[in-house]
Amino acid sequence: MFNSPLLLGFDQIERVLDQVSKTKAEGYPPYNIEQIGENHLRITVAVAGFAEDDLSVTTEDNQLIIRGKHQEDDSNRIYIHRGIASRQFQRSFVLAEGIEVVGAHLDNGLLHVDLNRPVPEPVVREIAINSAKKKAVSSRTIDMTVDAENGADAVEDKSRKA
Numbered sequence: 001m002f003n004s005p006l007l008l009g010f011d012q013i014e015r016v017l018d019q020v021s022k023t024k025a026e027g028y029p030p031y032n033i034e035q036i037g038e039n040h041l042r043i044t045v046a047v048a049g050f051a052e053d054d055l056s057v058t059t060e061d062n063q064l065i066i067r068g069k070h071q072e073d074d075s076n077r078i079y080i081h082r083g084i085a086s087r088q089f090q091r092s093f094v095l096a097e098g099i100e101v102v103g104a105h106l107d108n109g110l111l112h113v114d115l116n117r118p119v120p121e122p123v124v125r126e127i128a129i130n131s132a133k134k135k136a137v138s139s140r141t142i143d144m145t146v147d148a149e150n151g152a153d154a155v156e157d158k159s160r161k162a
Helices: 011-022
Strands: 031-037 040-046 055-060 063-068 089-094 100-107 110-116 138-146 153-161
Touching (some): 055 100, 063 110
Antiparallel strands (some): 040 110, 055 063, 063 089, 138 153
16 A cells, blocks of 8 residues: 555554554453543443452553453352453554553543643755755865964964865
């Protein structure tokens, strides 16, 4: 897709698209992504039954990875019906360049991960155009004379272009 000679330097975007396409489209655990400010996002993951020690939030390269794994399973319980999932999970989100993970907190079975999307400052840079005419080598001659009365050196710069 990015093989056009007009698209230079888009290798990173192509790698991100590959990562997104390889990510499983599993629905567990459910999550929301909301905008909580002009440049702030929040990912909320439903993690009912998981304690704070059972969860981990990490970033690897440009991915946010949320993992949940129960520390111990109570094998003494006998379930008549088990509708609350307690299996381990891993949920990945590909982050755009510059997105920062501000923090995470657990509240009533919901894990909230706050993200900040800083506004990049526009960078304008002028590029000098060099030509063969401007690259002419200039020679420079400096004459030094000694003032006998004051003992000081007098310098005369005779710059000329070759």
